[in-house]
Amino acid sequence: MLPKVDIPNTPVHHAPPPLIEVSGSxxxxxxxxxxxxxxxxxxxxxxxxxxxxxxxxQLELTWDGARIQARKYRPFAEERYPQYVxxxxxxxxxxxxELDDVMALNAMEAVxxxxxxxxxxxxxAVNEQRTADGHTLIAHNEDWIPEDEDDVFxxxxxxxxxxxxxxxxxxxxxxxxxxxxxxxxxxxxxVYPTDSRIGIPRLIVARAVLSSRxxxxxxxxxxxxxxxxxxxxxxxxxxxxxxxxxxxxxxxEIHHGTDGYLVHTNHYLDKQMKEIESDxxxxxxxxxxxxxxxxxxRQNSAHTIKTLQAIQKDHVNLPNSICNHAIxxxxxxxxxxTINAMVIDVTxxxxxxxxxxxxxxxxxxxxxxx
Numbered sequence: 107m108l109p110k111v112d113i114p115n116t117p118v119h120h121a122p123p124p125l126i127e128v129s130g131s132x133x134x135x136x137x138x139x140x141x142x143x144x145x146x147x148x149x150x151x152x153x154x155x156x157x158x159x160x161x162x163x164q165l166e167l168t169w170d171g172a173r174i175q176a177r178k179y180r181p182f183a184e185e186r187y188p189q190y191v192x193x194x195x196x197x198x199x200x201x202x203x204e205l206d207d208v209m210a211l212n213a214m215e216a217v218x219x220x221x222x223x224x225x226x227x228x229x230x231a232v233n234e235q236r237t238a239d240g241h242t243l244i245a246h247n248e249d250w251i252p253e254d255e256d257d258v259f260x261x262x263x264x265x266x267x268x269x270x271x272x273x274x275x276x277x278x279x280x281x282x283x284x285x286x287x288x289x290x291x292x293x294x295x296x297v298y299p300t301d302s303r304i305g306i307p308r309l310i311v312a313r314a315v316l317s318s319r320x321x322x323x324x325x326x327x328x329x330x331x332x333x334x335x336x337x338x339x340x341x342x343x344x345x346x347x348x349x350x351x352x353x354x355x356x357x358x359e360i361h362h363g364t365d366g367y368l369v370h371t372n373h374y375l376d377k378q379m380k381e382i383e384s385d386x387x388x389x390x391x392x393x394x395x396x397x398x399x400x401x402x403x404r405q406n407s408a409h410t411i412k413t414l415q416a417i418q419k420d421h422v423n424l425p426n427s428i429c430n431h432a433i434x435x436x437x438x439x440x441x442x443x444t445i446n447a448m449v450i451d452v453t454x455x456x457x458x459x460x461x462x463x464x465x466x467x468x469x470x471x472x473x474x475x476x
Contacts, residue, residue: 122470140200150277233346235366241453282312289344299354305334391426
């Protein structure tokens with residue numbers, strides 16, 4: 107047992123993440139989200155504005171420039187997924203902000219050419235072979251800038267023309283980490299390909315996966331043509347099928363959880379994907395987290411919600427640990443932290459989510475009432 111340490115800049119949240127229930131058309135749902143979280147959406151836009159200003163020397167980009175760049179991606183999104191552009195339009199209307207600002211938030215990785223390295227997210231999963239109750243469980247630590255931690259919330263959505271879903275998001279970002287009523291669940295981790303291009307933004311691609319009714323549909327949506335780049339999509343189904351789909355703009359590889367375990371962080375695992383990975387030497391901490399999570403996961407063949415939560419609290423290689431901490435808060439391009447952590451029981455259709463670092467904050471349970 108490693109000794110417990112006091113870690114600075116680790117906020118404690120005494121309330122659960124807010125739950126927002128929405129329904130109707132995509133524009134109506136977006137408007138409901140915008141109205142309900144207006145302050146948080148405006149806050150996240152202001153945070154992004156400051157972040158761009160702070161990194162001007164590295165990025166040579168202003169917020170107006172980011173908005174202009176984001177507009178280049180919009181036609182590709184409108185052609186393939188107009189419903190999610192409608193969601194963003196509704197969010198903008200409900201929050202009294204401009205669509206260009208919401209679009210820039212959702213295309214941030216693209217417009218900054220991945221200079222904002224989110225190199226510390228961790229995702230893992232176990233199916234009925236490796237759980238005490240025969241359920242399929244997936245877990246994710248979401249790492250991002252600490253200023254956006256206060257903007258985290260949970261969405262329970264009943265779209266007019268798509269499956270109901272439960273997902274986590276923050277600020278003005280489209281929901282994408284969660285699960286739907288058809289037993290499809292998704293976690294995403296940023297990866298860094300060199301073949302990025304103007305196309306459908308990654309967050310919109312990930313949002314589309316939540317609308318899937320079958321495993322093949324979920325994978326197909328992750329690989330939609332004209333995508334701008336890619337994430338790793340960890341996709342699990344209530345049947346116990348688990349996949350890690352490593353994606354770039356033009357390539358992909360699918361890993362299957364054949365032994366009941368699956369782990370991914372922020373670097374490519376497949377040989378052909380490694381060939382197009384940008385600055386792999388900057389992703390050492392991602393590899394450490396991958397091996398650490400893999401080792402911890404495989405020490406148990408009868409996992410529960412609590413055993414996965416224990417892995418999420420791990421501090422080996424602090425501050426760049428699975429439970430990631432922004433201790434110094436100095437370099438604007440290198441100060442991400444875990445702003446929430448969740449374990450999803452895909453079989454039971456429930457999310458156990460912790461707001462902030464899981465080493466200091468409690469988990470709260472949300473159910474999908476489909």
